[in-house]
Amino acid sequence: MGRTLSLTERGPATPGRHSDEVVIGISPAFGAFFSKTIVELPHAEVLRELLAGIEEQGMRARVIRYRSGSDLAVIAHTAARYSGSGIGVGVLSRGTTMIHQKQLLKLSNLELFPQAPLLDLETFRKVGRNAARYAKGESPEPVPARNDYMARPRWQAKAALLHIKETEFVTPRAEPVELEVAISLADAG
Amino acid sequence: MLVVGVDIGNSTTEACVAELGTGPAVYLGSALARTTGVKGTTENVHGAERAIRAALTEAGRGMDELATVLVNEATPVISGLAMETITETIITESTMIGHNPDTPGGAGLGVGTCVAFAELPGRVAGEEVVCVIGTGVDFEDAAAGINAATARGVVVTAAVVCADDANLIVNRLGRPVPVVDEVTLIERVPLGMRAAVEVAEPGRTIRTLSNSYGIATVFELDAERTRMIAPVARALVGNRSAVVVRTPAGDVTDRRIPAGSLTLHGERGRRTVGIAEGAEAVMATVRGIAPVIDAHGEPGTHAGGMISQVRDTMSELTASPVDEVRIRDVLAVDTFVPQRMTGGLAGEFALENAVALAAMVRTSQGPMALLAEELRRALGVEVRVGGVEADMAVLGALTTPGTDRPLAVLDLGGGSTDAALAAGQVHSVHLAGAGDLVTKLIDAELGLDDTELAEQLKQHPLAKAESFFQLRMEDGTVRFRDEPLPTECFARVVVLGEHGFLPVPTSHPVEKIRNVRRSAKHRVFVVNAVRALERIAPGGDLRGLGFVVVLGGSALDFEIPDMIAEALAPYGIVCGTGNVRASQGPRNAVATGLVTAHAARPAEAAR
């Protein structure tokens, strides 16, 4: 029994005015051409946990799709720039995730989770939670990064392929779009 | 004639070069180096040589021009530190969950019988229940289950959740109720018992469960039972949320741990005091028999272990038997350490009481002759051991502009706090407890477990990074920056260290850290300053002191001298940080004093 993700475009994304919001920026093929991360976590669950982490902290979330590139730093930074609180989360189809802040340089970040294969749903919940806590002006402990030296032989090439594939869905010069998110149980119809 | 004064201290060795002629000494250069080995041992030669060479270099003079090296009578002062908790909070049976999850849900008080989430469908209309939601229940399912029960007439008054889901659940309830979450050991919540769940609005604290009569009202307790539940209420004071479950034999105790006793020998006899009685009791005992001649810890206890460790180190250094080593001072400081409660259900922490102990050992048996001989061999220059350290410090301090006799010196070091008074004869004391103890207190009280960070927090002021370009300093002022802060500093409390900004990886707010820092400095330095001055003041009356000059490494601290000055203000004393030779600040006093003393003996110097 899984959940399905339905993303409806609601026109061009606009900068938020509420200081209690966090914007999640998803990559061009997230929840579209791709529906799972590199370790087959459904995108519906990934997004649900990110949103839940934000909601539990009493903050609001908006989701936008970045379309003109597949560079995580750019996606996360754009989300941050559109966010009323200045905090954004970027997530790629393969699962790599980053928390960004609008005043930061693009190549910088607040927290980066580079090893997509090691990210589980619990981690995504914590990423959402930390993003919300940054937005509240708190100083959360960074989500612990896991490390495994055997991740390379297993995932390095697949990650490169997924990245290249995602890049094919880039629409040059396309503006980010606002998304309406509906996550429902598959068997609930 | 070119001379060098050398002061071998516990952590730094200072030197100053001066030309002596017919007039007053002309100072040419100063330098400091890290003390090598334990103060007063031949290992000090390397550090002394380094300081001397550096001072000569600054003076632009050569070793071959040097006539005499003057070294102080270095008395090894060794201090030891120990800290032990003396209370332990134990929850017998599952009585309360008083932890503070970041985000409890709902608000208000809910009372009912504990029912597992899976059992909800079996409850009947009208029953008042507190729903206990274990691991693996999704927040949507939890909310749906509670809504369904409510629809059937079951009165779900509150919920207790294992995951961090409280708001997620409350946001999906038709009728919001108080929910406490992140209860990690939820399986230990006793089902079928009556429970009360209270959540306060954000920014407020609970009112009912932190009040003994509140609990008595909720559970309809008689006076005897209310007495039993009182510790529970006390433990919940200040929380935003709490759960109390009424069990037949539950209790919370505040147990005192036997930490052993300390036997202090003084000139006026011998007294024994239990460490667990707290710092005040220990220090009252110390004062009662001061000056301390020796101290012993009860064998096989924390007190005994720490005292014997200091004793062993000292005996090794002086090559004298352990039973000849004498402990000359003890400083006890009350502190508190965050500790996990025994028997808690959510990994609750309690601030347990602890006592930190600094002990100091002193001997006049330092192998000074040997040290001087080694130094002579290393440099090829005459070396004189001259002058008691305290006398020299006073002489050096007197070069601070605006001072006069009677003058007291307060030397704030890493291991000990020393004081000396020049009024005719110089009278001096060495007391246990200084900078190292402050670091240890900060480390423990903030639960850092990182002495490097604690050291930084001790030495530098704090700020909160409000944005990448804006810092709110601990005094409330705002500083703007052109360059963005490093990302790891964002939204964090940072230390304004000498190498830039260091983020503090804890969730303590600026205020908390600042309070702990200042209070630790107060408990060690202010207490010791008063203690030391009382010991040297004529008749123990601080008003008899004219000038107090603060010296030593910790005198460079950004707030300690002010704190001491403030504490001494009522006594009408002029107190301030020394400025040796109007140029060296609180440094180089003893080295300067050595040269001054030497210059004052013209007949001898001319020989």
Place this chain on the structure above:
Amino acid sequence: MRHSKRTEILEAKPVNLDGFVEEWPEVGMVAMDSPYDPEPGIRVEQGTVVEMDGKPRAEFDFIDQFIADHAIDADIAPEAMAHSAEHIAHLLIDATVSRRAVLGVVRGLTPAKLLAVVKTMNVVEMMMALQKMRARRTPSNQAHSTSARDNPVQIAADAAEAALRGFRELETTLGVVRYAPLAAIALQVGAQAARPGVLTQCALEEATELELGMRGITGYAETISVYGTEPVFCDGDDTPWSKAFLASAYASRGIKMRFTSGTGSEVQMGNAEGKSMLYLEIRCILVTKGAGVQGLQNGSISCIGVPGAVPAGIRAVLAENLIASTVDLECASGNDQSFSHSDMRRTARLLPQLLPGTDFVCSGYSGVPNYDNMFAGSNLDPEDYDDWNTIQRDLQVDGALRHVPEERILAARAHAARALQAVFAHLELPPVTDKEIEAVTYAHGSQELPLRDVLEDLKAAQSVLDRGITGLDIVKGLEAGGFTEVAESLLTVLRQRISGDLLHTSAILTPEMETLSAVNDANDYAGPGTGYRPSGQRWEEMKRLRHVVSASNPEEEVS
């Protein structure tokens, strides 16, 4: 679907934890056989390359330009390029054609031509060629000595054990970068304490790495990375010229150094410009050559998961080692990063370098358990020592290691830790306690060691830099502590930078402190019966293993 018992067993095999992907040549996800790689070709006018591999000079990127101007001998290029790829491949494997004669042709080849040559060869032919083309006659090996807690005592003891086991170069790096000076001192002291003449390096950000080298705290440098496409180069704010400048800074002080590159790095970063991994790596090899650097660490290195996942990827990795050797560079040939869950596959990936022999078979055999390896794990770690020694003995090939009886290893570990204790005491660094020495002597990894006072260590590490401590201060500390022989070894290593002998291609120091390089130990392989073959004392040494039944009195070993 119902699975057979056999499928279940196969599914559970470690090899199936490894990742494999199909080729995608359009984006560069292909090892060495891509229709999008350029065709070889060259046009030279008045001594200048005006067209290379189908691209006119006006369209050169900076890598093309650097190679055309500095790596290719324009005088002989037209003639060299006229040979067919097959012909050049024949020269490579023909034992009767000397190494020198091959170099005479290869100097004039373009990247696409070098690629065309190796494409005609299978792995056995490549191994035959590598056997002849590696620069130094005597093969050698390099180890990592790092610590998950950056514990200098561990780094020293494991350096000593590695040195004793035969490694001639040792490399360390840090978790907490500020620890570097202490780690570098520990590595140097540990190495010299066990066996004189081992060269050491500390992989760091380039400026600090250079400073430690100039001060004589380290003995050589390796982690200067070059890339095969312009955007990847630019991501690191670098150009071939800036790297060449850095190389000359090392040379100016007589310090040995080599570059680093490897297949897969460009496609990993999504900037392969549609070229095969090997073609881009050949560009890196020629940039190295053009920079005048004596050697290269290659063999995919940290990107090994990428070529490892595509068809013929490990063949391409062998080819990159071969080409580095073929253009007369010292080659430290990879086998230095965690590669596979399968022991069989780890070995198969190793044999193409181990069997023919390279200048350094591993550019980082982990001398510490992989959990302590701060280079993110190696293809081999201490748990593989006995397997390695057995393979050497079975096949009579020299992987430069040897079995050492435990009592000697324990003695060397303790000796190194004590020497470090003396140096730290002399330099007034935080003490190394007797308890630490005892623990490190018998430990496998950092988990068994007492914790050090990190605050004091970091302060001391900074003071090493502030006080201007150099290699000579370490020598003095060793001498003052009574470790005269260790002091002499280190002093001799430091003196090499004055003679400059270690700047020759493939230079190492023997335990007798002689330089062994492509100059005085040139590879003279010329077919069966020639070249380096383990014999005499060395072969006797290789015959020893942990457990070998005695032939003279086997009855005593029956229990």
